[in-house]
Amino acid sequence: MAGVTTLKRRITSVKNTRQITKAMELVSASKMRHAQEYAINSRPFKEQARLLIGQLSSVSDAKLDDLFANRPVKNELLVVVCSDQGLAGAYNSNVLKKFIEIIKQNKADKINTDVISIGRYAGKFVAKHKGLNHHSAYPMLGDHPSPQAIAPMIEVITSHYLQKKIDRVKVVYTQFISSIRQEVVSVALIPYLIDPDDKKTETRELSPLEVAIFEPSVEEIIESVGIRLIEVQLWQALLEAGASEQSMRMMAMKNASDNAGDIIEDLTLALNTARQAAITQEIAEIVGGAEAVKS
Amino acid sequence: MIRLKLITLSGMRIDKDVYEVMIPTKAGEIAVYGGHAPLIGVLSYGIIHVREEKSVKDADRHATAVFGGTIKVLDNELIILADEVEDLENLREDEITKALERAKSLKKLAKDQVSLEHAQEMIDRQTVRLQLSGLKRRHRSKRN
Numbered sequence: 001m002a003g004v005t006t007l008k009r010r011i012t013s014v015k016n017t018r019q020i021t022k023a024m025e026l027v028s029a030s031k032m033r034h035a036q037e038y039a040i041n042s043r044p045f046k047e048q049a050r051l052l053i054g055q056l057s058s059v060s061d062a063k064l065d066d067l068f069a070n071r072p073v074k075n076e077l078l079v080v081v082c083s084d085q086g087l088a089g090a091y092n093s094n095v096l097k098k099f100i101e102i103i104k105q106n107k108a109d110k111i112n113t114d115v116i117s118i119g120r121y122a123g124k125f126v127a128k129h130k131g132l133n134h135h136s137a138y139p140m141l142g143d144h145p146s147p148q149a150i151a152p153m154i155e156v157i158t159s160h161y162l163q164k165k166i167d168r169v170k171v172v173y174t175q176f177i178s179s180i181r182q183e184v185v186s187v188a189l190i191p192y193l194i195d196p197d198d199k200k201t202e203t204r205e206l207s208p209l210e211v212a213i214f215e216p217s218v219e220e221i222i223e224s225v226g227i228r229l230i231e232v233q234l235w236q237a238l239l240e241a242g243a244s245e246q247s248m249r250m251m252a253m254k255n256a257s258d259n260a261g262d263i264i265e266d267l268t269l270a271l272n273t274a275r276q277a278a279i280t281q282e283i284a285e286i287v288g289g290a291e292a293v294k295s
Numbered sequence: 296m297i298r299l300k301l302i303t304l305s306g307m308r309i310d311k312d313v314y315e316v317m318i319p320t321k322a323g324e325i326a327v328y329g330g331h332a333p334l335i336g337v338l339s340y341g342i343i344h345v346r347e348e349k350s351v352k353d354a355d356r357h358a359t360a361v362f363g364g365t366i367k368v369l370d371n372e373l374i375i376l377a378d379e380v381e382d383l384e385n386l387r388e389d390e391i392t393k394a395l396e397r398a399k400s401l402k403k404l405a406k407d408q409v410s411l412e413h414a415q416e417m418i419d420r421q422t423v424r425l426q427l428s429g430l431k432r433r434h435r436s437k438r439n
Contacts, residue, residue, distance in 0.1 A: 041306035048302055048374055052367055056335070147304050212333035212369070215322040224337050225365050228378070235304065 004278065007271040011264055018260035024087065025253035031143060032179065032246035038145060039176055039239040046236045049229045053192055056222060067161075067226040070191050076106060077114045077135070077157065077166040079189070079234070081173035081241040082122035084140045088245050089252035091174065091182075092121040098184045099125075099172050103132070114166060116153065118238065140245075141238050147231070150238065154231050161190050173237045174244035180251065182244040187237065189230055297329040298372040299345065301359070303380050308359070309345070316373060317344040317356075318366060331368045338364035338377065340419045342427055358383060360427045362420060386428040395421035 080099050082092045106113045114133045117123040123137035160166050169189040174182045214221055299316055301309035316327045319341025338361055345357040364377040398421055402414035
């Protein structure tokens with residue numbers, strides 16, 4: 001059995017660790033609330049922009065626009081979103097697992113993969129991975145994100161797409177569902193794809209838009225909305241990722257604090273046993289000594 | 296009456312039935328009432344005036360500065376997807392005037408097309424903000 005002093009030292013050390021993880025849990029809980037608020041607030045904009053593009057793409061002129069064109073894919077750009085800091089449980093490894101899956105699939109389909117990494121963890125990982133064209137690396141959004149922060153990324157992405165250097169852009173990020181549930185998803189950013197849910201609304205509202213007035217012209221509207229939609233989708237992805245990161249960090253830290261509590265309990269029990277054993281032994285020695293003197 | 300939804304990236308700003316909305320678009324300023332024909336347009340820099348009831352006077356309309364975006368009128372619903380908005384409360388006229396001066400001097404110094412456009416954008420923005428804060432001042436003096 002370990003000595004009493006060693007056990008005491010270990011208990012103090014675990015208690016210190018628990019203090020840190022507890023503090024981190026509280027910090028990320030408060031950050032999570034803000035991040036969630038940001039993510040949820042910008043959802044209506046994204047939904048409306050998506051709906052509008054869905055409706056616009058049913059207007060025949062819109063199909064001509066490059067941002068809606070489905071070309072055969074030879075080069076794909078992946079935007080992978082991780083965190084700047086660790087200690088968030090499986091957050092980063094989940095994203096990177098999905099990322100590897102896509103790369104493997106692309107290799108099998110003979111598609112070249114370019115990567116833009118967001119977050120320090122993604123950057124480090126992609127840099128180490130061979131056979132990828134690491135396009136550029138950006139830090140993750142801070143605690144108070146501003147839409148201007150993604151302007152340079154959008155500029156790079158759209159210009160490369162329009163110059164036909166890339167044929168498809170996908171974002172890999174963690175979708176925030178609830179504080180305890182997050183899911184890694186990959187979403188097509190360009191070309192814009194209408195999913196089956198959107199199709200319903202599209203057909204329902206197809207006729208009114210056919211007769212709609214376009215001011216100044218369909219082309220100009222698509223130019224302004226198209227880029228905006230890409231921007232808002234990437235922006236939303238980053239906000240969702242931010243909210244997920246904080247939630248997962250909070251859960252990880254909560255588990256760490258709980259585990260530390262368990263360890264402290266076990267160690268205290270061991271310490272008490274050891275102390276009691278020492279006392280019992282001392283008494284036995286004293287009694288034994290006294291008996292020896294008597295006889 | 297028409298349903299007005301003013302949506303920005305930071306959330307839904309306005310969501311209610313109103314009588315009239317004046318909107319600055321690239322093709323000029325338009326007014327939208329209930330029963331408007333389907334319309335899709337591009338928002339320019341300017342001020343959106345919202346008249347909630349017919350009886351509301353011009354000076355009492357709700358004013359918000361917008362800096363670009365898209366509008367859609369469909370099924371008696373006006374959706375404004377604004378890139379950026381600014382409300383009256385946050386404006387300080389002296390600061391805006393200074394910013395406008397700075398932007399104008401930047402425009403003079405601009406050497407290439409990009410910086411010229413950038414300076415022009417700043418001038419437009421500050422002009423709109425100045426207009427909005429001017430509105431605020433006038434309203435106040437009328438009430439007093």
